[in-house]
Amino acid sequence: xxxxxxxxxxxxxxNSEFSAHVRxxxxxxxxxxxxxxxxxxxxxxxxxxxxxxxxxYVHTKCGTATGMPEEIIQSYxxxxxxxxxxxxxxxxxxxxxxNRECEWTETGENLQDYTDRLRREKPEFRPGIFxxxxxxVFTGNWVK
Ligand SMILES: [Zn+2]
Ligand SMILES: [Zn+2]
Numbered sequence: 001x002x003x004x005x006x007x008x009x010x011x012x013x014x015n016s017e018f019s020a021h022v023r024x025x026x027x028x029x030x031x032x033x034x035x036x037x038x039x040x041x042x043x044x045x046x047x048x049x050x051x052x053x054x055x056x057y058v059h060t061k062c063g064t065a066t067g068m069p070e071e072i073i074q075s076y077x078x079x080x081x082x083x084x085x086x087x088x089x090x091x092x093x094x095x096x097x098x099n100r101e102c103e104w105t106e107t108g109e110n111l112q113d114y115t116d117r118l119r120r121e122k123p124e125f126r127p128g129i130f131x132x133x134x135x136x137v138f139t140g141n142w143v144k
Contacts, residue, residue: 008036038082039075046077053077054104057088057111061101064092080118081125084135084143 003012008025025036039045053073058065066089076082087096088111099111107114119126127135132143 007038010041037072039071040078045074048077054106056105057102058105059090059092059097059102062092066091079125080122081127085139086141
């Protein structure tokens, strides 16, 4: 039986059940946040200590602070190109908002500047033009 690894829970799922399984993860909760986000498999995530890594951001338009889940931080520290939409969930607005409108409470740095900086440090993860075009079609965000 052939299986595919789920990008959410990282279990091996039989191909015949794969799309139904993934749909379940992608169902929106009542607050507009997905049940789960795509992350890197645990063994591929960054093992860097999060002590000096910012983890709480404020959406400057509404002033609400939201915590970034650790497994997401460890995933984008490893691959800063994993989340190409350049938007993040705001618990105040209950929807995805542009990184550009958010600031880390710990450092005051803009989330988009932060993301761009991480990406500059790891150019080897920059996806090819085709992936970036696809991301643009789906999210309206052009990743340089
Ligand atoms: Zn799964
Ligand atoms: Zn907000």
